[in-house]
Amino acid sequence: MTLNLPFFRQLAKALAKQFGDNCEVVLHDLTSTDIEHSVVLVENGHVTHRAVGDGPSHVVLEAMKAMGARGSAPTDHLAYLTKTGDGRILKSSTIYIHDDTEQKITGILSINYDITSMLLAEQALKSLVANEDDKKEPESIPQNVNDLLEDLIRQSVTLVGKPVAMMTKDDKVRAIQFLNDAGAFLITKSGDKISNFFGISKYTLYSYIDVNK
Structure with missing residues (x-):
């Protein structure tokens, strides 16, 4: 329709x-x-x-x-x-x-x-x-998808309450699951940008998404 x-x-x-x-x-x-x-x-x-x-x-x-x-x-x-x-x-x-x-x-x-x-x-x-x-x-x-993704990443950091350099694995899992729930991974190539931002591999990134499944 x-x-x-x-x-x-x-x-x-x-x-x-x-x-x-x-x-x-x-x-x-x-x-x-x-x-x-x-x-x-x-x-x-x-x-x-x-x-x-x-x-x-x-x-x-x-x-x-x-x-x-x-x-x-x-x-x-x-x-x-x-x-x-x-x-x-x-x-x-x-x-x-x-x-x-x-x-x-x-x-x-x-x-x-x-x-x-x-x-x-x-x-x-x-x-x-x-x-x-x-x-x-x-x-x-946001004016475009890049601005939207950056804003969602900022929100995930605010949610955890500490900079990436000080985040534990559990902190990163929490931030990445927030991004998943917010629909961030519907944006093309968002996985590359998010994994680079949190200093993890794409394999680790997707394992964090599935950690509670």
């Missing part, structure tokens, strides 16, 4: 027109095998500097992982904070598009609204910029 691009193009244009230049609308196509170029539609791409043909975000990798796991289909994530590479704060929503059977995710519609200027007047506009994840650090939005 393919996405109804004319419908989503019409919807994206309407949303962007309604909310103005600060509102970006992005459509990811998950029916294609080319996951590294999942973006098929963008309105107001200047918000995150993305364009048609760009790669996935964290939520796309999560959806791809969930599509292969029973009973773990992701639910829509609404009104949460994200952060661009240049530090602007966005209020984002992620909507999962399913096929007619509701069993398979075929696409992801992302809405990102730049609220940076509003945050400068947060007290006066508090009700407008309220979000569900006030206590969470805004999630970065």
Whole structure:
């Protein structure tokens, strides 16, 4: 089943027109095998500097992982904070598009609204910029798969809480299993970069992934 691009193009244009230049609308196509170029539609791409043909975000990798796991289909994530590479704060929503059977995710519609200027007047506009994840650090939005992989690797190091040079085997296992759960190994040649980063062979890398299986 393919996405109804004319419908989503019409919807994206309407949303962007309604909310103005600060509102970006992005459509990811998950029916294609080319996951590294999942973006098929963008309105107001200047918000995150993305364009048609760009790669996935964290939520796309999560959806791809969930599509292969029973009973773990992701639910829509609404009104949460994200952060661009240049530090602007966005209020984002992620909507999962399913096929007619509701069993398979075929696409992801992302809405990102730049609220940076509003945050400068947060007290006066508090009700407008309220979000569900006030206590969470805004999630970065990568521009390409290399940025995404580097961000996931940084998250794995933060999770362990120590630099690679001080990590034990158990620490590295924990970090690599986090990367696996996050879908990092869906990215082409990610195994080479991750094994080099942690100073292990690819054989050891994959043995760490399977250690609890």
